[in-house]
Amino acid sequence: MTTSPTTLTLAALDSRLSVPTRQLAAPGPDHDTLLRILRSAVRVPDHGKRVPFRFLRIAGDDRKALADATIARLLQRESRPAEGAIEKLRNRLTLPPLTIAVIARLGEDEKIPVSERQATASCVCLLLLQAAQAEGFGAQWLTGWPAYDRPLLERTLGLAPDEQLAGTIAMGTPQVEVPDRERPDPASLLTDWSPA
Ligand SMILES: Cc1cc2nc3c(=O)[nH]c(=O)nc-3n(C[C@H](O)[C@H](O)[C@H](O)COP(=O)(O)O)c2cc1C
Numbered sequence: 001m002t003t004s005p006t007t008l009t010l011a012a013l014d015s016r017l018s019v020p021t022r023q024l025a026a027p028g029p030d031h032d033t034l035l036r037i038l039r040s041a042v043r044v045p046d047h048g049k050r051v052p053f054r055f056l057r058i059a060g061d062d063r064k065a066l067a068d069a070t071i072a073r074l075l076q077r078e079s080r081p082a083e084g085a086i087e088k089l090r091n092r093l094t095l096p097p098l099t100i101a102v103i104a105r106l107g108e109d110e111k112i113p114v115s116e117r118q119a120t121a122s123c124v125c126l127l128l129l130q131a132a133q134a135e136g137f138g139a140q141w142l143t144g145w146p147a148y149d150r151p152l153l154e155r156t157l158g159l160a161p162d163e164q165l166a167g168t169i170a171m172g173t174p175q176v177e178v179p180d181r182e183r184p185d186p187a188s189l190l191t192d193w194s195p196a
Pocket residue numbers: 016017018019140141142143144166167181
């Protein structure tokens with residue numbers, strides 16, 4: 001018996017879960033596989049077809065350089081960071097073989113509100129997670145303070161003033177089987193609207 005495309009699609013959606021970044025190791029997606037993943041990720045709803053996003057690949061030796069720069073910025077922000085904070089940052093950037101930063105492009109636009117373009121960039125992040133998992137990799141969407149630190153974003157990552165970081169998507173081979181977490185009960189979230 002063949003499995004219907006609907007069943008396969010819903011199974012992929014229903015099995016998505018994040019693999020913590022510290023549990024992601026090499027190999028990650030190679031160049032062609034990454035392009036295949038990005039091809040799915042760019043199929044987002046996009047009001048006005050603005051394509052309000054772009055990607056930065058962080059891989060290889062550059063991961064350590066970015067970790068060093070991020071740690072240096074942390075030490076500028078906080079003279080005594082919390083215990084373990086430096087190691088956590090370093091692990092987050094150097095353990096996964098590949099991280100894709102999803103950058104939201106939010107310049108002047110007469111018609112499409114910034115929030116809608118941010119929503120499109122966030123949809124890209126979700127599709128990256130789905131597509132990476134479909135290719136057999138684990139992935140996790142992270143932000144944290146580095147995603148909002150303008151000096152780090154502009155001087156180190158090269159974002160323009162009208163760009164934001166929607167998130168970083170770490171990808172790699174899961175080192176553990178991640179147990180699912182409890183998911184919301186959709187029925188409890190659903191009400192019917194009726195006229196007042
Ligand atoms: C916009 C956004 C930012 C996130 N940033 C972080 C983060 O910085 N650190 C973290 O541990 N989890 C972060 N998460 C949560 C994880 O990506 C993930 O959703 C969570 O571990 C739950 O796993 P699940 O995707 O299997 O539900 C973020 C999620 C979103 C949507």
